[in-house]
Amino acid sequence: MGLIWWILPAVAGVIGLMLLFAGFGKLAQLKPMAGGGRLFFGVGFLGIAGVVAFAGLNLQTYKRLTYERDVANIKFAAVQGAPDTYKVDVTFSDGQKLLEATGAQPILKGNQFEIGAQVIKFQPVANMLGYDSIYRLDYIEGREAKRFSSDAVTEAQTNGIALTQNPGLDVHALAEKEGPRFGIDAQYGSATYQPMGDGFEYNVNITQDALVARPTEATKTLIQKGAYPGFQSTGGSAQ
Known part of the structure; x- marks a missing residue:
C-alpha cells in the first residue's frame, strides 16, 4: 500500500x-x-x-511515528479455592512462553496486573528512516487496585516475576549514559496495567515510546459484566 x-x-x-x-x-x-x-x-x-x-x-x-509492534499475549485462569489468584499464560512475540524455573506457569495474586519495560527511543526523524524504538521487558506483577490510602503514604505488597535477565553488556545502561549525544532517549521505562480476572486476555503492544495492553473483545465484555451487573454486549446476553 x-x-x-x-x-x-x-x-x-x-x-x-x-x-x-x-x-x-x-x-x-x-x-x-x-x-x-x-x-x-x-x-x-x-x-x-x-x-x-x-x-x-x-x-x-x-x-x-504511530507504528506498533506485538510484544506479548497474556491470559489469566483462576486458581480454584484461592480468591484473586490466577495462573498467567504469557506468550511473547517470538512464540516463547513465560515459565518459572520449575517449568510451571507463574501465579499472580490481586485484581490487577502491570507489565513494564525499559525503552530506548530514537528521534522522530530516525523513526521515519526505519529506526524503531527498542525495548526489554522488565517484569509482570500482580497487585490490588485499591492498595493505598488517600490520607497518608501507605505501604502495599505486590508479587511478580522478572521477564528478562541481563547477560553481558547492559545496552540500556550504556544508552542511558551516552545516548543523549546521538539523539537517543533511554531515560525512562514504560508500564501499563489492566484488571486481572478469570478468562481475561490481553494483547500487549509497544508504540515508538510506550507499552499498551488492550483487552480482547471477550475480555471487554467480562470487565463490563463485573463493573455493571446485568450488562449485555451487542448481540449477546449477560450470564
Whole structure:
C-alpha cells in the first residue's frame, strides 16, 4: 500500500516532464498554441506529482511515528479455592512462553496486573528512516487496585516475576549514559496495567515510546459484566 504513494507521483512526474519537453519543442518550432498547451499540462502534472508526493510523505511519517509492534499475549485462569489468584499464560512475540524455573506457569495474586519495560527511543526523524524504538521487558506483577490510602503514604505488597535477565553488556545502561549525544532517549521505562480476572486476555503492544495492553473483545465484555451487573454486549446476553 505504501508504494502507491511513490509510484503515482513518479508516473505523474514523468508525464509532466515529457509534456514540458514536448511543449518546448513545439515552441522551438514556432507553434505557440501547441507548445503552450503542452507546457500548461506539463506543469499541471508536475504539480500533481508534488502534491501526491507530499501527501504520501505525510502519511508515511504518521504511520512510522504511530507504528506498533506485538510484544506479548497474556491470559489469566483462576486458581480454584484461592480468591484473586490466577495462573498467567504469557506468550511473547517470538512464540516463547513465560515459565518459572520449575517449568510451571507463574501465579499472580490481586485484581490487577502491570507489565513494564525499559525503552530506548530514537528521534522522530530516525523513526521515519526505519529506526524503531527498542525495548526489554522488565517484569509482570500482580497487585490490588485499591492498595493505598488517600490520607497518608501507605505501604502495599505486590508479587511478580522478572521477564528478562541481563547477560553481558547492559545496552540500556550504556544508552542511558551516552545516548543523549546521538539523539537517543533511554531515560525512562514504560508500564501499563489492566484488571486481572478469570478468562481475561490481553494483547500487549509497544508504540515508538510506550507499552499498551488492550483487552480482547471477550475480555471487554467480562470487565463490563463485573463493573455493571446485568450488562449485555451487542448481540449477546449477560450470564
